[in-house]
Amino acid sequence: METKINRRKLVALLTGAAGVGAAATVAAHADQLGMKNDPAEVLQKVPWPYKPLDPEKTAQRGFDGYYKSECMYGAFEAIVGSVVEQLGSPYKNFPFSMMKYGGGGVHGWATVCGSVNGASAAIQLLSPEPDALIDSLFEWYEQTPLPDVHPAAAKFPQIRSVSGSPLCHQSIAHWTKVSGKPAYCPERSERCGCLTASVARYAAIMLNKQMAGKPIVALGLPKRTRGCMSCHEKDGPVQDIRTKMECGGCHAPEMSKHPPNSQG
Amino acid sequence: METKINRRKLVALLTGAAGVGAAATVAAHADQLGMKNDPAEVLQKVPWPYKPLDPEKTAQRGFDGYYKSECMYGAFEAIVGSVVEQLGSPYKNFPFSMMKYGGGGVHGWATVCGSVNGASAAIQLLSPEPDALIDSLFEWYEQTPLPDVHPAAAKFPQIRSVSGSPLCHQSIAHWTKVSGKPAYCPERSERCGCLTASVARYAAIMLNKQMAGKPIVALGLPKRTRGCMSCHEKDGPVQDIRTKMECGGCHAPEMSKHPPNSQG
Numbered sequence: 305m306e307t308k309i310n311r312r313k314l315v316a317l318l319t320g321a322a323g324v325g326a327a328a329t330v331a332a333h334a335d336q337l338g339m340k341n342d343p344a345e346v347l348q349k350v351p352w353p354y355k356p357l358d359p360e361k362t363a364q365r366g367f368d369g370y371y372k373s374e375c376m377y378g379a380f381e382a383i384v385g386s387v388v389e390q391l392g393s394p395y396k397n398f399p400f401s402m403m404k405y406g407g408g409g410v411h412g413w414a415t416v417c418g419s420v421n422g423a424s425a426a427i428q429l430l431s432p433e434p435d436a437l438i439d440s441l442f443e444w445y446e447q448t449p450l451p452d453v454h455p456a457a458a459k460f461p462q463i464r465s466v467s468g469s470p471l472c473h474q475s476i477a478h479w480t481k482v483s484g485k486p487a488y489c490p491e492r493s494e495r496c497g498c499l500t501a502s503v504a505r506y507a508a509i510m511l512n513k514q515m516a517g518k519p520i521v522a523l524g525l526p527k528r529t530r531g532c533m534s535c536h537e538k539d540g541p542v543q544d545i546r547t548k549m550e551c552g553g554c555h556a557p558e559m560s561k562h563p564p565n566s567q568g
Numbered sequence: 569m570e571t572k573i574n575r576r577k578l579v580a581l582l583t584g585a586a587g588v589g590a591a592a593t594v595a596a597h598a599d600q601l602g603m604k605n606d607p608a609e610v611l612q613k614v615p616w617p618y619k620p621l622d623p624e625k626t627a628q629r630g631f632d633g634y635y636k637s638e639c640m641y642g643a644f645e646a647i648v649g650s651v652v653e654q655l656g657s658p659y660k661n662f663p664f665s666m667m668k669y670g671g672g673g674v675h676g677w678a679t680v681c682g683s684v685n686g687a688s689a690a691i692q693l694l695s696p697e698p699d700a701l702i703d704s705l706f707e708w709y710e711q712t713p714l715p716d717v718h719p720a721a722a723k724f725p726q727i728r729s730v731s732g733s734p735l736c737h738q739s740i741a742h743w744t745k746v747s748g749k750p751a752y753c754p755e756r757s758e759r760c761g762c763l764t765a766s767v768a769r770y771a772a773i774m775l776n777k778q779m780a781g782k783p784i785v786a787l788g789l790p791k792r793t794r795g796c797m798s799c800h801e802k803d804g805p806v807q808d809i810r811t812k813m814e815c816g817g818c819h820a821p822e823m824s825k826h827p828p829n830s831q832g
Contacts, residue, residue: 342657342658342661343608344607344608344611344657344658344661345657345661346661347608347658347661347662347663348661348662348663348664348665349663350663350665350666352663393606393608393609394606394608394611394658394661397606397608397609397610397611397612397658398611398612399611399612399613399614399616399693400612401612401614402614402689402692402693403689403692404692405688405689405691405692405698405702406685406688406689408810409680409811410680410684410685410688410702410706410734411688411698411699411702411703411706412810412811412812413680413706413734413811413812413813414809414810414811414812414813415679415680415734415735415813416673416674416677416679416680416685420674421670421674421679421680421685424669424670424674424675425666425667425669425670427669428666428667428668428669429663429666434669434675435675438669438674438675439675442674442675442677470674470677470679471679471735472810472811473809473810473811473813476809476810477808477809480807480808480809481808486807486808487801487802487807487808487809487810488802488807488810537751538751538752543744543750543751543752544741544744544745544750544751545678545737545740545741545744545751546672546676546678546736546737546740546751546752547673547676547677547678547736547737548676548677548678549677549678549679549737554818554819555818557821557822558821
């Protein structure tokens with residue numbers, strides 16, 4: 305059976321239920337890229353079109369997503385999922401569940417906090433100038449008492465801690481110290497859900513700001529870390545590392561025995 | 569202007585230049601999911617269809633990708649890009665360049681090694697049982713003298729090192745110690761390109777094995793790390809951390825002053 309179709313009908317068909325506005329966005333993006341035959345080709349072009357987000361709704365969505373598929377999925381889906389709802393197909397078909405891999409610092413290995421990993425991926429996908437946003441996110445995450453969001457569905461009193469590191473391992477270890485709770489308990493799990501909400505919210509605020517042409521404020525590295533880096537980082541006399549992380553989060557014991565000038 | 573089209577023509581149109589085999593894969597996947605109207609919907613369904621990879625070609629592609637958009641992109645694109653070439657549209661339209669964010673342990677923050685971050689994302693996207701593959705990848709990465717691939721285009725003599733950690737920071741710091749080279753130099757950069765090739769190759773071998781129904785061999789955690797975890801991890805008397813990382817990569821100073829039973 306054959307049916308008659310023109311370009312407009314084809315685009316409408318491919319964008320499915322997303323409506324006329326979304327179809328127009330896809331068509332405009334496709335035209336801009338000189339694409340005619342394959343509507344899914346627009347997916348390749350990074351950054352994707354952005355739509356301003358409601359930070360509080362994004363936070364709630366991050367919290368809900370955490371309980372579905374952990375922290376990386378929660379943060380990434382809260383941000384990108386909220387944008388693609390407004391863009392329709394093909395964007396809305398991104399394989400979101402792949403982001404489950406980053407849970408617990410990548411499948412429980414406690415490397416980079418999954419919410420930061422997911423938010424950074426979302427920023428790269430949606431921002432024309434992602435670098436300043438990712439740096440600002442990491443500095444804020446290291447230095448701020450978090451979580452700073454407490455969704456209505458959260459059951460436990462909130463205990464905030466400063467991670468001093470973007471790593472899941474340090475972030476949780478510092479929270480167990482401050483809270484007196486073990487690393488495996490419902491309170492810790494809820495804390496990570498709230499943290500996912502905080503990170504998704506902060507990223508949404510920054511993306512909104514950047515898209516509105518407003519300046520992105522960064523906290524900068526702490527003084528003692530700048531002291532370490534003056535020797536160990538680029539152009540220093542030792543130059544044996546490449547990092548932007550705070551040093552004290554992991555290396556406090558060595559730092560206490562180190563020449564004073566390196567402690568800032 | 570209108571043109572006549574049927575379902576077969578539409579699928580062929582959407583899969584573009586990928587050919588009849590790819591169109592058949594997309595159509596089969598769409599039918600299996602009960603999808604009729606939006607060919608891009610198949611993207612949502614994780615895992616994506618897998619096609620066996622040539623490990624050596626995947627390694628070379630990882631090395632080339634590293635010099636295009638750094639380590640996370642290099643590893644992810646080498647694996648997933650090689651598969652989607654065989655699947656055609658819509659899979660081939662994945663926004664690969666978003667993976668640039670993970671370079672240097674996420675935008676230079678030296679958290680998780682980008683090649684491991686990218687390979688883990690690829691495994692989650694392509695494997696029906698990703699957990700064992702990701703654990704095996706991390707254990708191999710921590711304990712093996714790497715890089716173990718030396719592409720023909722590599723210019724410098726290869727210096728291998730054991731990272732003792734999945735973190736970019738430790739991986740590079742240990743290499744600078746073994747090589748005597750600084751963290752910022754062409755040799756270090758090439759080493760990370762070769763490492764990206766090694767990780768992409770290892771992931772391709774594991775994916776091929778799993779898809780062929782062969783067992784996945786894991787190295788397991790070192791004895792001294794198991795000693796630490798018997799107190800600090802789940803069900804231990806302290807239980808203040810959640811991780812699978814080796815402890816000695818960062819905590820050697822504390823471990824040397826710690827009760828002997830914790831050093832395995």
